[in-house]
Amino acid sequence: MHAIREAMAEMHARSEAIPPVSPAVESLVRQVIAQVADKWTMLVLEALEERGTLRFTEVGRVVGGISQKMLTKTLREMERDGLVVRTVHPVIPPHVDYTLTELGRELSAAFCGVWTWAETYYAQVSAARKAFREREEGA
Amino acid sequence: MHAIREAMAEMHARSEAIPPVSPAVESLVRQVIAQVADKWTMLVLEALEERGTLRFTEVGRVVGGISQKMLTKTLREMERDGLVVRTVHPVIPPHVDYTLTELGRELSAAFCGVWTWAETYYAQVSAARKAFREREEGA
DNA sequence: TTTGACACTCTCCTTTTGGTGCGTATGGCA
DNA sequence: TGCCATACGCACCAAAAGGAGAGTGTCAAA
Numbered sequence: 078m079h080a081i082r083e084a085m086a087e088m089h090a091r092s093e094a095i096p097p098v099s100p101a102v103e104s105l106v107r108q109v110i111a112q113v114a115d116k117w118t119m120l121v122l123e124a125l126e127e128r129g130t131l132r133f134t135e136v137g138r139v140v141g142g143i144s145q146k147m148l149t150k151t152l153r154e155m156e157r158d159g160l161v162v163r164t165v166h167p168v169i170p171p172h173v174d175y176t177l178t179e180l181g182r183e184l185s186a187a188f189c190g191v192w193t194w195a196e197t198y199y200a201q202v203s204a205a206r207k208a209f210r211e212r213e214e215g216a
Numbered sequence: 217m218h219a220i221r222e223a224m225a226e227m228h229a230r231s232e233a234i235p236p237v238s239p240a241v242e243s244l245v246r247q248v249i250a251q252v253a254d255k256w257t258m259l260v261l262e263a264l265e266e267r268g269t270l271r272f273t274e275v276g277r278v279v280g281g282i283s284q285k286m287l288t289k290t291l292r293e294m295e296r297d298g299l300v301v302r303t304v305h306p307v308i309p310p311h312v313d314y315t316l317t318e319l320g321r322e323l324s325a326a327f328c329g330v331w332t333w334a335e336t337y338y339a340q341v342s343a344a345r346k347a348f349r350e351r352e353e354g355a
Numbered sequence: 356t357t358t359g360a361c362a363c364t365c366t367c368c369t370t371t372t373g374g375t376g377c378g379t380a381t382g383g384c385a
Numbered sequence: 386t387g388c389c390a391t392a393c394g395c396a397c398c399a400a401a402a403g404g405a406g407a408g409t410g411t412c413a414a415a
Contacts, residue, residue: 205298
């Protein structure tokens with residue numbers, strides 16, 4: 078009855094022994110990856126990379142299709158992680174702008190490969206999806 | 217009263233004019249990015265990249281901390297997108313194994329930069345987070 | 356005869372994600 | 386006098402993500 082439970086428990090237990098680097102580092106890296114490999118983060122990163130400094134609404138416009146709530150949240154997290162600098166000009170109406178830090182620019186460069194992959198292979202991905210759909214419809 | 221509504225509407229309308237490439241391609245690329253830039257997808261990709269062919273439970277063990285449900289879902293999506301090949305050996309107990317396709321290997325290579333970034337800069341990210349926490353506690 | 360193994364599927368439940376719409380401060384403009 | 390603009394915060398709600406646990410089918414070993 079509890080076969081799966083035990084199997085999964087063992088799976089998790091044994092997985093501790095597998096990582097080649099220290100588990101603490103591995104965990105941190107995964108945490109960073111999980112938060113950084115976010116759709117909006119990638120999009121904002123790209124917007125700031127190719128446009129330089131932008132204001133709040135400008136980021137939204139360039140990214141496109143993002144709600145104010147998610148824009149705020151994404152920018153806050155990026156600021157917290159040291160990817161962007163938030164500069165507030167105390168004027169009325171408020172003026173805030175966002176710029177990538179060196180860390181942010183490095184990350185953007187790292188993601189460049191993924192963008193290139195997507196642009197190079199998106200046609201192959203759609204083809205694969207189409208074939209998959211047809212296979213399961215035929216079944 | 218409807219200032220925000222109008223601002224956002226205009227934001228979305230104008231955003232159509234900004235992308236440098238065709239909007240259809242842009243949309244597809246974003247779709248691909250959004251699905252591929254997923255935590256579990258990245259982790260499974262890496263597991264298969266460095267271990268070669270793996271069975272279902274082996275993938276789970278190597279990735280670590282993933283539920284069966286998410287493992288199934290992630291592998292199915294990757295199969296659908298042409299990133300992995302799923303081979304069923306009709307024996308009992310069942311034996312299914314997963315291997316990266318060329319497309320999958322290319323994507324894995326593309327993500328390599330992000331992994332490197334995370335490993336290189338995770339310490340800077342934690343430092344940034346710590347500084348951020350202290351700043352907001354002090355405020 | 357019971358049990359375990361694999362690779363799932365299904366249901367139930369909680370957590371997270373994300374959208375909408377409202378409120379806010381205040382100097383400048385009509 | 387009163388509305389507009391910016392960059393949010395907050396409350397409410399729907400949808401999706403994700404985890405836990407049980408069930409499945411069949412054969413071989415205990």
